[in-house]
Amino acid sequence: MRVAVLGAGVAGLVCAYRLSQERHVCDVYERWPGLGGQAATLDVGGGDLLERYYHHLFTSDRHIVSLYEELGMGDELEWHPSSMAFFVDGRQWAFNTPLDLLRFGPLSPPARLRMGLAVLALQKRARQVEPFESITAHEWIEKRMGRGPWRKIWGPLLRGKFGERADDISMAWLWSKLTLRRQLEGDEARHEQLGYPSHSWELLFDALRDAIVAAGGRVLIDRPAVAVRRDRDGAFHVTGGAPGSFRAGHDPRSFAPAPGPGERYDAVVATVPSDVFGALLDDDLADAIGPDYLARLRATEYHTALCLLLELDRRFSPFYWTNIADPELPFVGLVEHTNFISPERYGGRRFLYVANYLAPGDPLLALTPEELLAAYLPGLRKVQPDFSPDWIRARWLHREPAAQPIVTVGYHRRIPPLQTGVRGLVLANTTQIYPEDRGTNYSVRLGTQAARALLDERRTTRA
Numbered sequence: 001m002r003v004a005v006l007g008a009g010v011a012g013l014v015c016a017y018r019l020s021q022e023r024h025v026c027d028v029y030e031r032w033p034g035l036g037g038q039a040a041t042l043d044v045g046g047g048d049l050l051e052r053y054y055h056h057l058f059t060s061d062r063h064i065v066s067l068y069e070e071l072g073m074g075d076e077l078e079w080h081p082s083s084m085a086f087f088v089d090g091r092q093w094a095f096n097t098p099l100d101l102l103r104f105g106p107l108s109p110p111a112r113l114r115m116g117l118a119v120l121a122l123q124k125r126a127r128q129v130e131p132f133e134s135i136t137a138h139e140w141i142e143k144r145m146g147r148g149p150w151r152k153i154w155g156p157l158l159r160g161k162f163g164e165r166a167d168d169i170s171m172a173w174l175w176s177k178l179t180l181r182r183q184l185e186g187d188e189a190r191h192e193q194l195g196y197p198s199h200s201w202e203l204l205f206d207a208l209r210d211a212i213v214a215a216g217g218r219v220l221i222d223r224p225a226v227a228v229r230r231d232r233d234g235a236f237h238v239t240g241g242a243p244g245s246f247r248a249g250h251d252p253r254s255f256a257p258a259p260g261p262g263e264r265y266d267a268v269v270a271t272v273p274s275d276v277f278g279a280l281l282d283d284d285l286a287d288a289i290g291p292d293y294l295a296r297l298r299a300t301e302y303h304t305a306l307c308l309l310l311e312l313d314r315r316f317s318p319f320y321w322t323n324i325a326d327p328e329l330p331f332v333g334l335v336e337h338t339n340f341i342s343p344e345r346y347g348g349r350r351f352l353y354v355a356n357y358l359a360p361g362d363p364l365l366a367l368t369p370e371e372l373l374a375a376y377l378p379g380l381r382k383v384q385p386d387f388s389p390d391w392i393r394a395r396w397l398h399r400e401p402a403a404q405p406i407v408t409v410g411y412h413r414r415i416p417p418l419q420t421g422v423r424g425l426v427l428a429n430t431t432q433i434y435p436e437d438r439g440t441n442y443s444v445r446l447g448t449q450a451a452r453a454l455l456d457e458r459r460t461t462r463a
């Protein structure tokens, strides 16, 4: 079979790799001039690669760990203790061990205890997601932990990530965050460990690309899909975009088609966001998919990640990860990568990500890096009073519109299936990762599931 895979993020590359292992030939179309999608890297100087958006792995991320091992790259993964804090009431509070919770000043001692017991009970006993699918995180937290933890911690955190939708977020989303990511036995019960590939995520993408190419396929970067249609004989037709299309944004309708007739394929697996997928289909294909599936695509809501990466000449704070639970600060997290991976890895340079998630159209998304830095400066100084723009040696700004699907109550009933209902057309994107929160580990699983969905469909329609 000749398959077009749309998107060279983790899901697209893994899907094409799995299909290649079954002797199918894949062309992977990618809009960005690089591999890896949301986990793509950039050269921060001297050939050192770093993810555009902060990335780490949890010990529960077994799909991606197995993939590294399968590719003979198991040694790439290193594990270090995480160091996490909450910024609330004007300071950073360490939040790594059960003892840190007992010392957490912003909550009264009974509230600390109640919150700790509620999380523990969830982690030890709540094995199934179903009881959490019909209640919001806000309702559950106030009921089980009390109002203080919602007001001081969870409310600001969910508002940071989901803005005005914070009150609507399903407890299923928080359940997965609290229960699935950490092992509760052994050393990790006391202190969370996080993983990182020694040479960034890029080596994984290169290995997958090499395997796809070795099987006769192509991985085409800076070549988005502009349109997909189906010919009379049931074959698909993919029109590619001209080089540099990524500068026109994310909507494929704004890309100029590359010269030439496009290419024919037996099947198409799209790993692009739901809105992009909808925009790629011609009217006949959209009709064939049908109104129910299209309604599910349209019902998808995303928040945009806005991520400012700063190279600093010194350490910003002692923590790797600081959750900002102060509603006055205009960003939601500070991720100091070089408090997790030694700055020696980068020739002594230090890197801080200033993280934000915003609703589409938020005015912060329109700012230049300089304007954004000016908007963030008072907040950065609130966390680190000595901070001065003189500390900054370089900066990069990235925006990812489909970064975070909004998981509200009843979300699971609206997820579009991988098989679209049109034979040979499969969709596999982060909206279908459930109940877990999206992450590279789950996109590895999704890529494998997408390949299987396509192959299963062929088998059943042949029989």
Ligand SMILES: Cc1cc2nc3c(=O)[nH]c(=O)nc-3n(C[C@H](O)[C@H](O)[C@H](O)COP(=O)(O)OP(=O)(O)OC[C@H]3O[C@@H](n4cnc5c(N)ncnc54)[C@H](O)[C@@H]3O)c2cc1C
Pocket (backbone or CB within 6 Å): 006, 007, 008, 009, 010, 011, 012, 029, 030, 031, 032, 036, 037, 038, 039, 053, 054, 055, 056, 057, 223, 224, 225, 226, 250, 252, 271, 272, 273, 276, 305, 307, 400, 403, 428, 429, 430, 438, 439, 440, 441, 443
């Ligand atoms: C700020 C941030 C922090 C994160 N932190 C972590 C973390 O710590 N750990 C972790 O595991 N995960 C993390 N993630 C999530 C993780 O990166 C994603 O879940 C995962 O990479 C998604 O992979 P994907 O292939 O499913 O989707 P994407 O990576 O979104 O891949 C889709 C691909 O389709 C391409 N595309 C779009 N339109 C077209 C078109 N018309 N034609 C062709 N291609 C197109 C895109 O350019 C992209 O490459 C983070 C994400 C963000 C945004």
